[in-house]
Amino acid sequence: MTTELDSIIDEPFSSALSERYLVYALSTITARSLPDVRDGLKPVHRRLLWAMRLLKLDPAGAYKKSARVVGDVIGKYHPHGDQSVYDAMVRLAQDFSLRYPLVEGQGNFGNIDGDNAAAYRYTEARLTKTAMRLMAGLDEGTVAFRPTYNGEEEEPEVFPGLFPNLLANGAAGIAVGMATSIPPHNVGELCDATVHLIDNRRADDGELMQFVKGPDFPTGGLLVDDEAIIAKAYVTGRGSFRIRSRIEQVKEKGGAWHLVVSEIPYGVSKGKLIEQIAGLIADKKLPILADVRDESAEDIRIVLEPKSRTVDPDLLLESLFKLTDLESRFALNLNVLEDGRTPGVMSLKEALLSWIDFQIDVLVNRSNHRINKIDARLELVEGFIIAFLNLDRVIEIIRTEDEPKAVMMAEFKISDRQAEAILNMRLRSLRKLEEMALNEERDALIKEKEGLEQLVASPARQKTRLKKDLAALAKEYADDKRRTGHEVAEVAKDLDWTAMIEKEPITVILSKKGWIRGMKGHVDLAGVADMKFREGDEADIHFHAYTTDRIVIMAANGRVFTIGGDKLPGGRGFGEPVRLMIDLDGEVEIVAAMPVAAETKLLVAADDGRGFLTSGEAVLAETRKGKQLMNLRKGAKVQLLKPVADDADAIAVVGENRKLLVFMAEEMPVLARGAGVQLQRYRDGGLSDAMAFKLEEGISWAMGGGNRNRTESDMRPWKVARGAAGRMAPTGFPQNNRFVPPVVKSDDD
Incomplete structure (x- = not known):
């Protein structure tokens, strides 16, 4: 007795998985997602149109419910979900999706607003003239047929009609490990390019661009790439096109x-x-x-x-x-199935040549099929003519012989098929006029056959016939002019946000508890301390700025954040917590805040004496999370962020031990991010303050809290190499170990 264990196959999981996945991948690539280069259709689209043809939904006929079409497709040809089939059918009917729709819909088939189509029980459909042209020749032996999935019906492997559907309507699909994306084009341009290739198969892609001006989208728009970019995409089969409204x-x-x-x-x-x-x-x-x-x-x-x-x-x-x-990109990935089996990316020239070769095969197959039909008809016509020439004897044989067919075959040397046709003739056909018509028909058939045989035997005649048919196709679609224009335009640059904001003066006030506001106008900074703050809070950092400025906030953990001056809350009330605008933990101290432009030079330093020079471009961070500017040692925190004047050539550093050190600014690295270098060496304590200044001018500080300043112009006693310990600051240097920061004036001050 057979058990379940007997049916278990012992094989490695990896090989079993790879084998089954390969089957699935091949099925997805060849039978679902990629179009055929010959008719530009995926199987679901081909089966939809075939089912509608069998339902006689031609353009001159009546509409039928979409549900009927979908039912026939999934029941006979395409064993997949009804919704996916209906979605494919809807797209074939949308004039904003297809350049040349293949289905004519009645009812709600969606719109360009993005609304979905009504359910298939509410809509009706029939074929368009373009679809009928695409299927023309199916009954003329032009293409092979194959059994459907259940073996009960037959379906065409490909549509033979003379219509470049692959490029005219485009295609899009995602398979396993590959995808396709083909934009629609203008039929007239494609016909011109095809005729040029028929005459000169060695023509390069650049020559074809004289005819094909790029995609021609059903929604119009403007193609704004230059001709070189467009041509390169068509040569390689890959690229993208910028489209503007x-x-x-x-x-x-x-x-x-x-x-x-x-x-x-x-x-x-x-x-x-x-x-x-x-x-x-x-x-x-x-x-x-x-x-x-x-x-x-x-x-x-x-x-x-x-x-x-x-x-x-x-x-x-x-x-x-x-x-x-209003500007978007459309990707070009001309990945198609060649001969319905092999996927590959083609250039424009390769795709057109494949279609030309297919149409030549269709033309030869149609001609051979017609020749066979003519031979069959000629056989009967010859038999009828023999019967008319021997009419009395034929009648006698029919009246007197028990087996008239055999007697006629033997006596007149005719075939079984001819004898059967003679016996099936109606009496009314036995008139002189009919004999004359048969002679004329025979002559016409012989002449047609000779022309077809010459066509089959001559590649030159085949090319001439194909060019003539293409000219007729181009004439039929001549009224449908190109919709997508071409105007070369540069890629939209990064926006200058300040140009969009009305420039107004503001006074930025940041309190010690992290509440920020931007008061209108440049108020007197000396009076900021007397303004109202929340209970237990007071002014910390305040400066003049403009609504067009970008305010940089430096945190003690080394991260920097940017807030637009126009985004600051107004001066009424206490403002808002700055931590609602940036992702900064509440326990992290704010070290500095100032307006910064991309070209601003900055000095950043930590309390362990390390620091570096940087730029405004490096500190500007447009996201709430900001970005890390300084990498800190364990236990260290950022001590300062200060602007550097353009003419500053020296750096002054003072430690908590009141030792001052001066060195040239060229000894400092300029970094976009990093830990920096040691500015000053300490035995006890750490860095108190630092600043950049012009060496020949020295440094100045206020004396005794009054309006008088003291300037130490000779800095030679303190000027050594970067990283030294330094020596005690000059007499009268501020007790808080802080320099007076230099004022960096803007053009508006």
């Missing part, structure tokens, strides 16, 4: 203006695009844009209102292209 500036009375979007990039949902733009306005991420309105009817019309008439239109457009899907 078509936008017009409309001027109003009084100097006001607005923008009107009439075309959007392919694959972008209009509804999501408007939500995206509205989100920028709501979040104040694009302050120069005031409003967005959707005034679309059948055509797209999106109105964009600027904040004021003084807004630079080019800046607004660049900002929109950078921040929204």
Whole structure:
């Protein structure tokens, strides 16, 4: 007796897994995800169109429920989920998805806003003329048929029609380990390029670009890459295209203006695009844009209102292209199945040559099929003519012989098929006029056969015939002009946010407990200490800035954070906790805060005496998490972050032991991030303060808390190499061991 254990196969798990996964991968690649280079269709699309053809859903006929089509497809040809089949059918009917739709839908088949189609029980469909052209010749022996998955029906392996569907409608799919992404193109351009290749198979891809100007998307838009980038993508079969919306500036009375979007990039949902733009306005991420309105009817019309008439239109457009899907990219990955079996990435030339070769095969197969039909018909016509020439004898044989077929075959030397046809003739056919028609038909068939035999035997005639058919195809689609324009434009640059913000003076106040506010105007800093703060809190750091500045906050743990001056809470009340704006733990001390530009020079140092020079570009961090600027030793913390004047050439460092050290700034490394180098050596304590200054001017500090300053211009006693211990500070140096920081003036001060 057989048990379950007898059916267990003992083999390594890795080999079993790899073998089964390979079967799945091959099935996904060849039978689901990649299109065939010959007709540009995946199996599900081919089966959908085939099922609709059998249901006689031609363009002149009536619509049928989509549910009927889907039922036939999954029941006879495609054993997969009904929703996936219906989704494929919906896409074939969407004029914003396909350049030349293959299905004509009635009902809700979705829209460019991103709304989904109605369920298949509510919609109806039939084929388009393009689909019928794609399937033309299926009954003429042009392509092979194969059994369906259950062996009960047959389906074509590929569609033979003269329509470059792969490139005309494009394709997209993800297989196992590979994918495909092919944009749609203009049929007229493809026909011209194909004719050129028929005459000159050695033509390079650059010559083809004289005919194919790039993708031609159903939603229009503008192709903004230069010709070299486009040509390279078509030569390699891989690349990407930048597509921009078509936008017009409309001027109003009084100097006001607005923008009107009439075309959007392919694959972008209009509804999501408007939500995206509205989100920028709501979040104040694009302050120069005031409003967005959707005034679309059948055509797209999106109105964009600027904040004021003084807004630079080019800046607004660049900002929109950078921040929204008004500019998008479409990837080109011309990965297709060659002969329905082998996947590979082709260039534009290779794809067109494969299609040309296939169409030549279709032409030869159709001609041979027609020749066989003519031979079969000629055989019957010859028999009928013999019967008319011997009509009396034929009638006599039929009336007197028990086996008239055999007698006629023997007497007139005709075939069984001819004799059977004669016996099946109707009496009304036995008239002189019919005999004349048979003679004319025979002559016409013989002439047609001779022409077809010449066509089959001559590659030159085949090329001429294909070019003639392509010219007729191009003429049929001549009225459907190119929709996607071409205007070379540079990639949108990183935005200058300060240009979008109204520049206003503010006074930034950061309290010891971490509450921050930005008061309007440049108030007297001497009076900040007298302002109102929360109970137990007081002023800590305060400075003048502008709403266009970026405020850098230095934490004791070595991290730096950036807050836009326009993002600071107003001066009313106590402000807001700065830790709500940045991800900084409550126990970490804030060491410094100041406005910083990308070109600003900075000095950063830790309390263990290590430090380095850096730039504003290195400290600016636009995310809430900030970034690590200084790597600290265990137990150390950042002591200071100070600006460095452009003409500063020396560094002064003072320790908690009141020893002062001066060395040249060129001894300091300039780092974007790091631990730095030892500025001063200590036996006890650590670094108290440091600053950069101009050596020939010396250093100055206030005396006795008054308005008088003291300047130590001769720094030679304290000037040694970096890393020394130094010597006691000059007489009268501040007891708090702090330098007076240099003032770095902006252009506006």
